[in-house]
Amino acid sequence: MTDRPQTPLLDRVARPADLKQFSDAELHRLAAELRAETISAVSETGGHLGAGLGVVELTVALHAVFDTPRDKIIWDVSHQCYPHKILTGRRDRIRTLRQKDGLSGFTKRSESPFDPFGAAHSSTSISAALGFAVARDLGGVIPEGIGDAIAVIGDGAMSAGMAFEAMNNAGHLRKRMIVILNDNEMSIAPPVGALSSYLSRLYAEAPFQDLKAAAKGAVSLLPEPFREGAKRAKEMLKGMTVGGTLFEELGFSYLGPIDGHDLDQLLPVLRTIRQRATGPILLHVLTKKGKGYAHAEHAADKGHGVAKFDVVTGKQKKTPSNAPAYTKVFANALLDHAAEDDRICAVTAAMPDGTGLDLFAERYPSRVFDVGIAEQHGVTFSAGLAAAGMRPFCALYSTFLQRGYDQVVHDVAIQRLPVRFAIDRAGLVGADGATHAGAFDVAFLANLPGMVVMAAADEAELKHMVATAVAHDDGPIAFRYPRGEGTGVEMPERGEVLEIGKGRMIREGARVAILSFGTRLSEVETACEALGARGITPTVADARFAKPLDRALILDLAARHEALITIEEGAIGGFGSHVAQLLAEEGVFDTGLKYRSMVLPDIFIDQASPADMYAVAGLNASDIETKVLDVLGVARIGQRQA
Template sequence: MTSPRPDTPLLDTVDTPEELRKLKPEQLRQLADELRTEMIDAVGSTGGHLGSGLGVVELTTAIHYVFNTPEDRLIWDVGHQAYPHKILTGRRDRIRTLRQGGGLSGFTKRSESEYDPFGAAHSSTSISAGLGFAVANKLNDKPGKAIAVIGDGAMSAGMAYEAMNNAEQAGNRLVVILNDNDMSIAPPVGGLSAYLARMVSSSEYLGLRSLASKVAGKISRRIHDAVGKAEEYTRGMVTGGTLFEELGFYYVGPIDGHNLDHLIPVLENVRDSEQGPILVHVVTVKGKGYDPAENSADKYHGVPKFDVVTGEKAKSKPGAPAYQNVFGETLAKLADKDDRICAITAAMPSGTGVDKFAAAHPDRSFDVGIAEQHGVTFAAGLAAQGMRPFAAIYSTFLQRAYDQVVHDVAIQNLPVRFAIDRAGLVGADGATHAGSFDVTYLASLPNFVVMAAADEAELVHMTYTAAEYDDGPIAFRYPRGNGVGVEMPETPQKLAIGEGRIVKGDEKGGKVAILSLGARLGEARKAADELEAKGLSTTIADMRFAKPLDEDLIRKLAATHDVLVTVEEASIGGLGAHVLTMASDEGLLDGGLKIRTMRLPDLFLDHDDPAKQYDEAKLNAPHIVDTVLGALRHNSANVDERVEEARA
């Protein structure tokens, strides 16, 4: 029996920011409280990101109240802060479809609403994008500001500072709001800091500042610069904003991000100011207003469905261990015996399993923050000095460091080990977090070894193999979620580089050979059973390696089977492309061999249940069967006739 929806009488009257702006200032506190209650209830029923959104309820309310959105372009960084924003921008009626098939995205998405001018699921992009919006308006003499809300650790990425270094071009059309919720860079906030923030953002102060600047400029450039620096550093000593001033921003803050009486007047001053660009530093608390989330921000960052009253999360059924935990625990055990092993993560210690390693070896565990580029080159330096570094990074986030992978690792042939989590499709997080491209972008690089684990036992072996491999860079990928329930090895096995394994049938002969890479092996087994039931003898090879290929195995299977089908949860350019290239180079197709490749489609798949995503991608067992039967079909004969021929 579902619990009744929360009572939200004022929020019920507000469906758009235009309606919000009709409220009286004294009504905003009630609205924010009801907005927070609605968000907690919605995420409790769907799961999703909780703590970050709760921390920006008041800030979201204040921004939409003060600025003229959507003409003023509001850009959230990262997008999982945006649930309250979605509720206030015409999507409340769909908020309980978050991250479900056909429902709202868990991040901002341009195709979803005019209030989402820029998609944000990876972090640290908002200032660059905001600068683009602001400069475009400036060049076209259009009204409207760009407001970039950056926080939740996103300021640890270098891209944010690269953008700030160029932001002066936008003038007063760019406002950056630093949502400081976990960086611990803020001085104490309270009445004094709120007064100072209001004062230094006021038109009177800015007008006097501008006049003084002009007068000093008339006297001499040296005096002008000296006055400016003196004023900047005086404010910097009081407010702590010297760093941002050096990057060209007029700094305001810090202010309490949960106090609407402080936020509204400061934002109004910023909105009306001719000074710019401006950075407003607000201090918030992740999970604000919901005790379980406030008291355990890391565990309530992203949550499954939960009981709103108790905070108790829905428990998954006990079963096979999660892949990231298998990796982390295996690496920790290996490091017990090898003090050269160390682990690097980019702000995802629990998501990658590095937290397990860190608990056992804290001095050899490094969380570099949202800074994948730095993390990869840091690992390269460690490797060059004789360490055995493991860079544990989600596939989708490793894309951000591709130049470093090429230049700092591959070209120098340094033995960095890449543990690539979230390989393949990832369900509710959708296209932005899918691990679609890593096989293609790594297996195309000279010197790289690329492996994919078919199950949790294979992940143990591949972690050990990577630890023992010192001849160059090596990567292994594994999916999100739990393993398949195979028996775990007591002792890890060192795999022979570039050798696959036959898991069904043999290389001596048969009608069909399925060459599987990664976690689609279970579906390949189901497909083989169905094909065998149709009288088609089927061999399954777990290739293990996308690079180097097991060319001997491929040659043997090609010589003894009529059809070869490659199956992988990766984009075009992966295993299938490499097998086809080999077959073309060696003339394996000249004797009538049929090769078909199955891979992720050339499109971005929206968030949904993973099984449905793989069905849409046509990578489940029935699709493998259809692919085999299609390959066996003559142009002039139907499938059943060809199957009968195959049986004979």
């Protein structure tokens, strides 16, 4: 395409080894071309733009200095990996990012040997890198071999406890490995906590006011024996009030901070580390998220996640919708209740914007808490708030809640504390793929004694469930809702408190009953229209609750119909399994009831549009129609009835 950038040097790169042919001056120009290509590609696909732009020079330097895939570069979260993918033989597919049958938006082991470890959630890279380093020293054998292990982790991800657990272990083992702290002061939300303050002070003091000049002064020391260079860098840092002592106490040799956008600094530092390091090294680099693209640099989130956009104007091409987003419905409903109840407070883990709690923070800043990338702490913190008489709403994505499951069990459920879990991104989420699909929360929450589990069928139901959670003080309660816009139903002025464990009838019919849990209800309605043309009129009900079940409703549906079908946006072991347990205990199967449960299949579904993902899952309207016909023994068009 004529509007794509001219990239004569990048055109010569088929694999990272090709970077060895370039001079340092040419690597500077290559970085500029790589940045332009990244912007161009993401403008066509959407995705995580700012993070990748922030590590362009670092990506070039790492692949120029190290010998990948033998040397393992492990990107934490890995949403910053687009430039890495371009340099590692995937440039011809880079404009399929996050699309069906295209490249993943994250590193993925099955996609390339240059992706030694998959990611998508944060703070795992140091643990994985240590695993490679230990395996190397134990003689581990994989086809491409094992050389150096390099973890690239952001300052936001470094705030998670898992990162420190890994560093403590690595420092104890004294294995040669490299951790690059990519400090851009801009995780998805502004980093919080003592660590971020510590990192800020590292370069806010007078000796580092002119960061570039000071860093170059440190680099000039490095061609000397590494130990001497490290010693002098350490002494210079100790002239400040803090220095690198935190990391050194964990057993790492600390070097930095240096300018992560200056290849004249990065290349000699990395070359020296590669030549002389013997134990664990932490290199502290300072970068700017969205670097080199003004529209990303000036955005509040530095272009963290973008839709397709115009490269010249930066304007994103989003499809307008008349229906409100589920996340905003939750946030506004919670604000309405918080205005009347000062016990209501909110907790999130580094996702105030994504969960809608940025709106809460604007109005009630003293009652909202962003705990950073620390879901375990966030859950137990919420439990403490609840034990002290507050009404905490712990708002997390479904997949992020997985990280706090032990705390949900031990600190919340066993103590029957009334923590309200607002579970965003339930079900299949589209371009982020399997790593962000909210598939398992119903199964892992509904098996806990005393836990109430709800799923909203539409945005109006979500408003009712927020009201229900506010009023529920007898133990923990959770409600789940998907990403994106609602269905466009009429919204109530105020949410109603639902009776715990009671569903609702949607339509009366005959022969087959469909019991829906969650937003597949709209697909059920579409399927019923098609079935009506065949003279089949299913009964439809909205369960609302997976725990406790509406026993009376379920047993009534089973008694009045020859078949019962449940449908949900969750994995095996969830709502449908609980219904089956009830039917078995009550002996309903002995009466000849035909029971079917439509759930997410026992596979991880790759990225695509949500509709395409649900087609793979077999949970769209046509699949529901087919299931009804099959269970009733009705032949479909083009088939003979057996």
